[in-house]
Amino acid sequence: MKRSGAQIIWETLQQEGVDVLFGYIGAATLPAYDALLDYPIHHVVVRHEQSAAHMADGYARASGKVGVAMATSGPGATNLVTGIATAMLDSSPVVCMTGQVLSHLLGTDAFQEVDMTGITLPITKHNYLITRAEDLGPSLREAFYVARSGRPGPVLVDISKSAIQEIIDWEPDADLVHLPGYRPDLRAMPEEFQRAVDLINQAKRPVILAGHGVILSGAGQALLDFVKQANIPVALTLLGLGGFPASHPLNLGMMGMHGEAWVNQAIQEADLLLAFGMRFDDRVTGTLSTYAQNARKIHIDVDPGEINKIVKVDVGIVGDLRETLEFLLPQIEPRTHEEWNDHIRNLRGDSAVRDVRYLPDDGHLYAAHVINDLWHYTDGKALIVTDVGQHQMWTAQYYRHEYPRHLITSGGLGTMGFGLPAAIGAKFARPDAEVWVIAGDGGFQMTAAELATAAQEGIKVNVAIMNNGYLGMVRQWQEFFYDKRYSATPMRSPDFAKVAEAHGLTGLRCETRADVEAVVQQAREAEGTVVIDFRVEKEDSVYPMVPAGAALHEMIRRPSVTGTPIGLT
Amino acid sequence: MLHKFIVYVEDKPGVLNRVASLMRRRSFNIESLAVGHTDKPGVSRMTFTVDTDETTAFRIEANLYKLVNVLRVECLTNEPAVERDLTLIKVRADDQTRPSILQIVDVFRGRVVDVTNESLIVELTGTQDKIEGMLEVLRPHGIIEMVRTGTVVMGRGPDAPSISPEFVQARVPEESAAR
Numbered sequence: 219m220k221r222s223g224a225q226i227i228w229e230t231l232q233q234e235g236v237d238v239l240f241g242y243i244g245a246a247t248l249p250a251y252d253a254l255l256d257y258p259i260h261h262v263v264v265r266h267e268q269s270a271a272h273m274a275d276g277y278a279r280a281s282g283k284v285g286v287a288m289a290t291s292g293p294g295a296t297n298l299v300t301g302i303a304t305a306m307l308d309s310s311p312v313v314c315m316t317g318q319v320l321s322h323l324l325g326t327d328a329f330q331e332v333d334m335t336g337i338t339l340p341i342t343k344h345n346y347l348i349t350r351a352e353d354l355g356p357s358l359r360e361a362f363y364v365a366r367s368g369r370p371g372p373v374l375v376d377i378s379k380s381a382i383q384e385i386i387d388w389e390p391d392a393d394l395v396h397l398p399g400y401r402p403d404l405r406a407m408p409e410e411f412q413r414a415v416d417l418i419n420q421a422k423r424p425v426i427l428a429g430h431g432v433i434l435s436g437a438g439q440a441l442l443d444f445v446k447q448a449n450i451p452v453a454l455t456l457l458g459l460g461g462f463p464a465s466h467p468l469n470l471g472m473m474g475m476h477g478e479a480w481v482n483q484a485i486q487e488a489d490l491l492l493a494f495g496m497r498f499d500d501r502v503t504g505t506l507s508t509y510a511q512n513a514r515k516i517h518i519d520v521d522p523g524e525i526n527k528i529v530k531v532d533v534g535i536v537g538d539l540r541e542t543l544e545f546l547l548p549q550i551e552p553r554t555h556e557e558w559n560d561h562i563r564n565l566r567g568d569s570a571v572r573d574v575r576y577l578p579d580d581g582h583l584y585a586a587h588v589i590n591d592l593w594h595y596t597d598g599k600a601l602i603v604t605d606v607g608q609h610q611m612w613t614a615q616y617y618r619h620e621y622p623r624h625l626i627t628s629g630g631l632g633t634m635g636f637g638l639p640a641a642i643g644a645k646f647a648r649p650d651a652e653v654w655v656i657a658g659d660g661g662f663q664m665t666a667a668e669l670a671t672a673a674q675e676g677i678k679v680n681v682a683i684m685n686n687g688y689l690g691m692v693r694q695w696q697e698f699f700y701d702k703r704y705s706a707t708p709m710r711s712p713d714f715a716k717v718a719e720a721h722g723l724t725g726l727r728c729e730t731r732a733d734v735e736a737v738v739q740q741a742r743e744a745e746g747t748v749v750i751d752f753r754v755e756k757e758d759s760v761y762p763m764v765p766a767g768a769a770l771h772e773m774i775r776r777p778s779v780t781g782t783p784i785g786l787t
Numbered sequence: 788m789l790h791k792f793i794v795y796v797e798d799k800p801g802v803l804n805r806v807a808s809l810m811r812r813r814s815f816n817i818e819s820l821a822v823g824h825t826d827k828p829g830v831s832r833m834t835f836t837v838d839t840d841e842t843t844a845f846r847i848e849a850n851l852y853k854l855v856n857v858l859r860v861e862c863l864t865n866e867p868a869v870e871r872d873l874t875l876i877k878v879r880a881d882d883q884t885r886p887s888i889l890q891i892v893d894v895f896r897g898r899v900v901d902v903t904n905e906s907l908i909v910e911l912t913g914t915q916d917k918i919e920g921m922l923e924v925l926r927p928h929g930i931i932e933m934v935r936t937g938t939v940v941m942g943r944g945p946d947a948p949s950i951s952p953e954f955v956q957a958r959v960p961e962e963s964a965a966r
């Protein structure tokens with residue numbers, strides 16, 4: 219049958235199960251957008267292309283399916299770059315389509331021409347430049363396959379206007395994925411499994427380090443079974459949160475720079491670390507030379523490039539985490555690790571109720587309280603999307619993450635401005651979920667224009683801004699390491715509630731802890747997107763903290779405060 | 788230590804760029820790189836040598852497999868293999884010096900492929916060591932220009948690495964496991 223390139227794009231996307239995409243039109247993509255009207259694919263008009271990529275990313279993280287973003291050539295395409303890099307560093311399956319100039323103009327510095335495949339080479343899992351309509355079907359199919367298989371990641375398909383406009387004979391089901399060199403299925407050497415089993419069965423003080431891979435490979439149940447058998451405590455990375463239930467007695471909590479002190483201490487004392495789908499980011503190891511010096515290490519990851527990249531391991535198993543754990547389980551001997559788990563319980567001691575307990579409830583509003591209360595009033599079931607900064611770490615610490623794909627946050631790239639657009643994408647993926655954005659006053663303003671998108675789409679996300687009047691995370695570093703010289707971190711913001719109202723949305727404000735419940739409930743009940751301006755303590759800091767250059771157990775603890783300790787609800 | 792890799796890649800635009808970009812970004816320092824067709828249509832073969840430790844060599848291999856257009860990576864560092872470099876050297880040679888230069892070329896089993904009143908072009912094939920050796924003795928005569936193809940390597944014996952094997956095992960270096 220006769221088909222234009224534009225039609226091939228949408229029909230292929232339909233075949234891939236796409237029913238929504240996020241984008242922004244321009245001259246190079248105009249003919250594609252014209253054809254889009256004839257297909258039942260919903261297009262969300264964003265306010266900035268960076269947000270389109272974040273929305274596709276949020277959609278992907280909430281659903282496990284591939285998210286799709288689209289931008290025109292030149293500036294539209296380059297605006298995607300931050301979003302693509304964000305997806306790359308957090309292994310998120312996203313397909314970005316960009317328009318490109320007519321193929322005979324390629325390489326001539328034509329109007330709105332940029333070398334997108336060149337620009338995105340190091341921040342995509344793979345990319346394509348398409349100049350002929352006949353290549354569209356196969357390349358798009360490959361793009362979806364590459365994005366979601368193995369270690370997921372973003373794939374860019376740069377499409378010349380010539381290909382979009384060309385009309386060819388096309389058979390819809392004839393396009394096959396032909397990727398002879400693509401190996402999402404690299405396998406471990408069989409000896410490695412035996413070595414792993416021996417180390418696990420012999421260990422006295424083992425700790426599991428569970429990362430994003432647990433969620434990406436759907437290994438939650440396999441991990442629970444593994445822990446049930448071996449009684450090994452589980453520490454989580456930021457992106458691993460939710461991969462293992464917070465309520466499980468062997469869940470230690472988050473590790474790393476703002477991890478719990480007892481978690482980091484346990485890692486330092488361990489004799490065996492089991493790294494499951496995590497990558498030893500510098501934010502979780504502290505200084506490498508002093509990291510878990512007495513521990514042997516087993517690393518399981520789909521990506522062979524991760525093994526021995528940062529930390530030298532004793533056993534590296536390349537493979538899907540769920541499959542690997544299921545394979546290992548029958549050979550794991552039952553253990554109680556009573557002494558070790560008791561020891562960690564002792565380390566935890568008082569701090570088990572977390573530092574938040576010692577925040578004085580003296581009329582000030584602490585972000586930690588807000589987040590703890592939000593957890594309480596949403597029954598721990600909300601889909602939480604954060605921005606980047608102090609509020610992000612507090613969210614990791616004080617919202618107790620029970621379920622996979624319920625926390626969406628930019629970990630690897632730490633992209634401010636991620637929260638609101640990612641939440642909009644997540645809401646499209648899971649319309650029934652109660653979606654909350656927890657953002658800072660700074661990051662929120664980076665993509666606040668997407669409130670207009672939420673309003674136009676008529677979707678509901680609740681935005682809780684932890685408004686501390688500072689670029690708080692950086693201010694904290696200035697407080698600790700630069701003698702409180704607050705260079706470029708104080709920030710004056712507009713009245714966020716009024717900003718919401720200007721968009722025809724609901725805007726609320728909260729200044730005391732006593733009011734938290736009321737505004738949260740009001741937001742939950744209100745129709746459409748709600749913004750709550752939480753006026754929180756200005757110079758509060760995230761504790762504990764491993765300063766740069768320190769060993770993992772050398773943490774700055776919250777200074778003791780006199781004030782009435784109040785318990786967690 | 789000098790590690791030698793053979794990499795089969797799909798012969799598509801931009802593949803060399805992908806390999807080079809990966810090497811640059813991860814700071815793997817390439818000593819030499821040679822690319823050309825194979826007897827199989829659509830498949831190119833790269834040979835590159837990297838001076839690095841074993842752990843890094845394994846990481847290079849693993850990272851290459853992450854490139855979608857890479858078909859097969861074979862590390863020949865510890866395998867019996869034939870290794871060759873081709874060099875053209877333009878050296879200053881007049882009536883007086885020509886005989887002794889020709890003698891040197893002869894000793895190294897090189898060939899003279901161009902002669903003028905003032906110069907010679909010498910072609911030499913061999914291992915890096917051999918080429919370095921000849922360069923050393925020619926240098927006093929005045930080297931005008933030189934080009935090297937980079938090392939190419941081929942495993943000895945009747946077998947060849949399969950271009951698209953059924954599955955690939957991801958290797959982890961022994962040294963770290965022994966610890």
Ligand SMILES: Cc1ncc(C[n+]2csc(CCOP(=O)(O)OP(=O)(O)O)c2C)c(N)n1
Nearest residue numbers: 607608609632634658659660661689690691
């Ligand atoms: C795009 C971008 N620019 C700069 C930074 C550096 N940065 C990290 S956290 C932070 C402060 C964030 O401030 P805010 O959004 O108000 O959140 P808070 O830390 O106060 O909770 C900054 C500037 C970043 N991560 N991303």
Ligand SMILES: [Mg+2]
Nearest residue numbers: 658659688690
């Ligand atoms: Mg702030």
